[in-house]
Amino acid sequence: MLSRTANDLFWMGRYVERAENTARMLDVTWRMSLLPSGDRAAGDWGAALQIGGGEDVFAERYVSANARNIIQYMVLDGDNPSSIYSVFRLARENARATRGTTTTELWQSLNDTWLEVQALDYDKIAKRGFSRFFDWVKERSHLFRGVSTGTMLRDDAYFFQRLGTFLERADNTARLLDVKYHILLPAGEPVGGAIDYYQWGALLRSVSAFSAYKRRFHDAIWPQRVAELLILHGDMPRSLHSCYRELDGLFAALRELYRRDFECFRLAGKNYSRLRYGRAESIFQRGLHEYLADFLDRNADLGAQISSDFMLGN
Amino acid sequence: MHIVVEHETAYSYGAPARSTIQYLRLTPRQHANQSVRSWQVTGPGKFTEFTDGFGNIVHVLSLTTPHEQIVLRVRGEVYTTDTHGxxxxxxxxxxxxxxxxxxxxxxxxxxxxxxxxxxxxxxxxxxxxxxxxxxxxxxxxxxxxxxxxxxxxxxxxxxxxxxxxxxxxxxxxxxxxxxxxxxxxxxxxxxxxxxxxxxxxxxxxxxxxxxxxxxxxxxxxxxxxxxxxxxxxxxxxxxxxDAAPVRGVRRGGGDEAMRVSVRVTDGQQ
Amino acid sequence: MRTPVHPPAVPAFDEMRDAGGLVRPAYDRLADWLTKTPKSVFRRKRQEAELLFRRLGITFAVYSDDAGVERLIPFDIVPRVLTAAEWARLEAGLIQRVRALNAFIHDIYHGQQILKAGVIPEEFVLCNAQFRPEMLGIVPPGGVWAHVAGIDVVRVDEGDFYVLEDNLRSPSGVSYMIENRSVMMRLFPELFSQNRIAPVDHYPNELLSMLRSVAPPHAGNPTVVVVTPGMYNSAYFEHAFLADEMGVELVEGQDLFVTDGFVFMRTPQGPRRVDVIYRRIDDDYLDPLAFNSQSVLGVPGLLSVYAQGNVALANAIGTGVADDKSIYPYVPDMVRFYLGEEAILKNVQTWQCREPDSLRYVLDHLDELVVKEVHGSGGYGMLIGPRASTAERAEFAARLRATPDRYIAQPTLALSTCPTFVQQGIAPRHVDLRPYVLTGRTTRVVPGGLTRVALEEGSLVVNSSQGGGTKDTWVLQE
The missing domain is CATH 3.10.620.30 (C8orf32 fold)
Structure with a gap:
């Protein structure tokens, strides 16, 4: 396989995962904005931008951070490289460039996704219903993973694509938690009241963890437990721990296939053991924000190391 | 005439370059009006060599690990005769x-x-x-x-x-x-x-x-x-x-600064 | 690509029926099938064929815009048939011609005996834009230059094949030859059991064997790659198809690099040496350190590895001079000069307008001739005398007088016709043929080639961009 192909596959996985996470985050923001919370709703649209990154670019091009503008920017804006439109386009480009190493089914699913996205505009989405649209994006991502898992040979092509998926997911979960936790938990205030319940509930729902929380804790929603669930619980599929368990397995498979070690294996192992053996108390002692900021850096370093080990060449 | 050439070319880069490859046409051949007594081209890495379609001796410099500068040194002596051009x-x-x-x-x-x-x-x-x-x-x-x-x-x-x-x-x-x-x-x-x-x-x-x-x-x-x-x-x-002393490309490296110094002296003096 | 636009001065040769309307032996079985099969069946089969192409054909359909719309070249479901004897003669002629062309290319970059002997004027070769002085003295591995040649031939009568053009750079279209056959076998399996038809789908295997056979000596088990300009190139799907069929990597220039006198490919496991490059990019873009310095498609340093004999390029650099229209008239002389034989395949008579006598003749006979630009392709800058208006001819005559060097002229040929399924049913349409000639240690041709057909009645334009289609080409076995 070529380094360029590995790179394309890795980014294909990342882009599709990014589309899904953007949809999840916008969906929860949309739902929250329907609650009678007044000023907080406005704050949430800002938070959506903050999580997705690119606030500066947004500010240059749009006047106010209202729902319409933010949806326009994060879903449809072809000039925003992280918009759902752009990442589906890029994922399709990656698929097209790697058709020799993937499967026809995978190409077709990404090509169909792109053809549909291309035909969208704001009014069409509004008419269809925002939540329905975001569900559709999630479904396209589920389909992508399903088709990959169901049709691709278990060789390095598959591994690189999956590495992209879980590296991106870890990044997105950490960002979501970092920003939301900060907004929802003004210094020292206890959680209480219906609004807070819905807010935290929505955050859990955005990562499909609402019922998991209930089943796991049999208790009311406590912010620290939400964080614990999304960071440390290995059985929760969008948690950081879970992402790194997947990454660890993929690196083990690559090690076996290539019969040698790479620096990124070591970095991933280090990150994984911190999640695997980490304790909630020490995270909160240190400060959740500091912990997550540090995690995001380490995760980004791993991405850079994967790229330099396998994809850049010299 | 006994001519001594000392020629140094130094490239330095704003950021480490990931790789460089250059064709060096820095080596004279024997002709009716010149005979090469000694000639040396040195630089980083191992050179390979070929003769191009025009008859020039070409050295190929290739670096595939990060580097911030490349210094090429030419030193040689040639006996020349005047053939009225x-x-x-x-x-x-x-x-x-x-x-x-x-x-x-x-x-x-x-x-x-x-x-x-x-x-x-x-x-x-x-x-x-x-x-x-x-x-x-x-x-x-x-x-x-x-x-x-x-x-x-x-x-x-x-x-x-x-x-x-x-x-x-x-x-x-x-x-x-x-x-x-x-x-x-x-x-x-x-x-x-x-x-x-x-x-x-x-x-x-x-x-x-x-x-x-x-x-x-x-x-x-x-x-x-x-x-x-x-x-x-x-x-x-x-x-x-076709005849450029150095023709090359690199990956990465940012801005390039080049310094050349050529000293041609009379070996008899 | 070639554009044989030659309106018939005489009735065209019908490959299926003789002048008396009797079916020729080659079409014996097929004629029967054509008569017995109802039009509705053909219509249905044609639709099926199109569906198959859309599905399979993804491998070579052209993406004409970002939305991924695929354009298919029309496929005619009536095959073209050549007998074993006809093919044997054509094959011998092709092999002879390509051997001579290879000898010529080697010669002009080495001793230049043919120029010294005065067989071809020196300046025709040395001042030709396609001549690459960078290749002087360089011996490609195996001594082969035109590894893959696409020779465009037409028939005008029962006996002879005429060569319209030699394509010695990177001739395309072979994927159609293979896919056309594959679709025909699915649609009409019974025809293949009734007729003994030489297979063509081993072409990629032959190509791979040939490429491996010209690897540099040091390469024990050579690594072969296909180099493409990228997925926006119109022939990208053929590049991907051939790489896939051969089971080798399809790479772009950026995937390769040169160090320590060898070419390497960047892989996740580290650099891997590449020994043979089947390149589908032009000479000019191969090495920015030797050719077009602005090129980003190529591999910097490639020429140095090539000159050191450490990588094979197919085709070699600098083959274009031999397929130039100004060199074409001399191919029969090359056959004589290098092989001591008479050319089996005929050349179309060609007037070089740079020669005053020829120019005078061309100007006097503009209404009978086809005038082409020496370096033109794709039918641009061309005059079809018999079809042109008086004003057009006058305008062209002025151009000829101003820059005669740029033009050649040929008589109008009546391309042969083959039965073709069109709106009205089965009717004769004009065709040409591009067989693919492979040269490694030996020169071989996969029996058949790409037949292109002008689908419009009376039209001689077989170009796909102008309403041309393709056909499966059968070579019957004894």
Missing amino acids: VLPPENDRCSPLVYAMPTRLTRAEGDLAEFAAGIRTPLAKERLTGLHDLMVALHKQVAYRLGVTDVESTASDAFRKGEGVCQDQAHIFLAVCRAAGIPARYVSGYMWTDSGGRDYDANHAWAEAWVPALGWVSFDVANGISTTASYVRVAQGRDYL
Whole structure:
């Protein structure tokens, strides 16, 4: 396989995962904005931008951070490289460039996704219903993973694509938690009241963890437990721990296939053991924000190391 | 004449370059008017070598680990004789006709095309005299000046500006010859001047034109003379791009700064 | 690509029926099938074929815009048939011609004996824009230059094949030859059991064997790659198809690099040496350190590895000079000069307008001739005398007088016709043929080639961009 192909596959996985996470985050923001919370709703649209990154670019091009503008920017804006439109386009480009190493089914699913996205505009989405649209994006991502898992040979092509998926997911979960936790938990205030319940509930729902929380804790929603669930619980599929368990397995498979070690294996192992053996108390002692900021850096370093080990060449 | 050349080229990069590859045409060959006593080209990494289609010795420098600078050093000694600028047809790989066609850099266009048309008749009548007159005319008309042209400038550009470096002057000469159907080639090399061993910041370049009865006759437009024993011939080609001392590409590295120092001295002194 | 636009001065040769309307032996079985099969069946089969192409054909359909719309070249479901004897003669002629062309290319970059002997004027070769002085003295591994040649041939009568053009750079279209056959076998399996038809789908295997056979000597088990300009190139799907069929990597210039005298490919496991490059990019873009310095498609340093004999390029650099229209008239002379034989395949008579006598003749006979630009392709800058208006001819005559060097002229040929399924049913349409000739240690041709057909009645334009289609080409076995 070529380094360029590995790179394309890795980014294909990342882009599709990014589309899904953007949809999840916008969906929860949309739902929250329907609650009678007044000023907080406005704050949430800002938070959506903050999580997705690119606030500066947004500010240059749009006047106010209202729902319409933010949806326009994060879903449809072809000039925003992280918009759902752009990442589906890029994922399709990656698929097209790697058709020799993937499967026809995978190409077709990404090509169909792109053809549909291309035909969208704001009014069409509004008419269809925002939540329905975001569900559709999630479904396209589920389909992508399903088709990959169901049709691709278990060789390095598959591994690189999956590495992209879980590296991106870890990044997105950490960002979501970092920003939301900060907004929802003004210094020292206890959680209480219906609004807070819905807010935290929505955050859990955005990562499909609402019922998991209930089943796991049999208790009311406590912010620290939400964080614990999304960071440390290995059985929760969008948690950081879970992402790194997947990454660890993929690196083990690559090690076996290539019969040698790479620096990124070591970095991933280090990150994984911190999640695997980490304790909630020490995270909160240190400060959740500091912990997550540090995690995001380490995760980004791993991405850079994967790229330099396998994809850049010299 | 016993000529000693010391030539250093140093490239430094704003950020580490990931890889570099260069073709180095820095090694002279034996000719009727020069014999190479010793010659060494050094630089980082291991060189490979081949002889190109024009007969030049080419070293290939390739670096595949990050680097912030490249220093190339040339040191050599050559014995030269004065042949009044004439190089008899040697073991060229091909007939002079290969050098008869204009290249992208030596196509006479606009003002230069007009100039070339005007000089076609005298060139056809008595080629050698015509060529000398052409050299003298260009020497007057195109002033030597640094910084107005770059390595990718065409002969027609430089002619319109009326200024350029020896590379441009040679290109203009070639363009006029080729427009008149006369095979002519680009030569890069070194020149000794009685300057007390002062350093120069560039290699030299001139032209050679084909005169059937004699062979290749050299014309150094920059100095308005044919070459003498003060010249060391290094590489030849259709234009600068074929004979460039260094032609390379790199990945990464950001901005490049280049420093060249050339010292040509008389080995007898 | 070639554009044989020659309106017939005489009735065209019908490959299926003789002048008396009797079916020729080659079409014996097929004629029967054509008569017995109802039009509705053909119509249905044609639709099926199109569906198959859309599905399979993804491998070579052209993406004409960002939305991924695929354009298919029309496929005619009536095969073209050549007998074993006809093919044997054509094959011998092709092999002879390509051997001579290879000898010629080697010669002009080495001793230039043919120029010294005065067989071809020196300046035709040395002052040709396609001549690459960079290749002087360089010996490609195996001594082969035109590894893959696409020779465009036409028939005008029962006996002879005429060569219209030699394509020695990177001839395309072979994927159609293979896919056309594959679709025909699915649609009409019974035809293949009734007729003994030489297979073509081993072409990629032959190509791979040939490429491996010209690897540099040091390469024990050579690594072969296909180099493409990228997925926006119109022939990208053929590049991907061939790489896939051969089971080798499809790479772009950026995937390769040169160090220590060898070419390497960047892989996740580190650099891997590449020994043979089947390149589908032009000479000019191969090495920015030797050719077009602006090129980003190529591999910097490639020429140095090539000159050191450490990588094979197929085709070699500098083959274009031999397929130039100004060199074409001399191919029969090359056959004589290098092989001491008479050319089996005929050349179309060609007038070089740069020669005053020829120019005079061409100007006097403009209404009968086809005039082409020497360096033109794709039918641009061309005059079809018999079809042109008086004004057009006058305008072209002025151009010829101004720059005669740029033109050649040929008589109008009546391309042969083959039965073709069109709106009205089965009807004769004009065709040409491009067989693919492979040269490694030996020169071989996969029996058949790409037949292109002008689908419009009376039209001689077989170009796909102008309403041309393709057909499966059968070579019957004894």
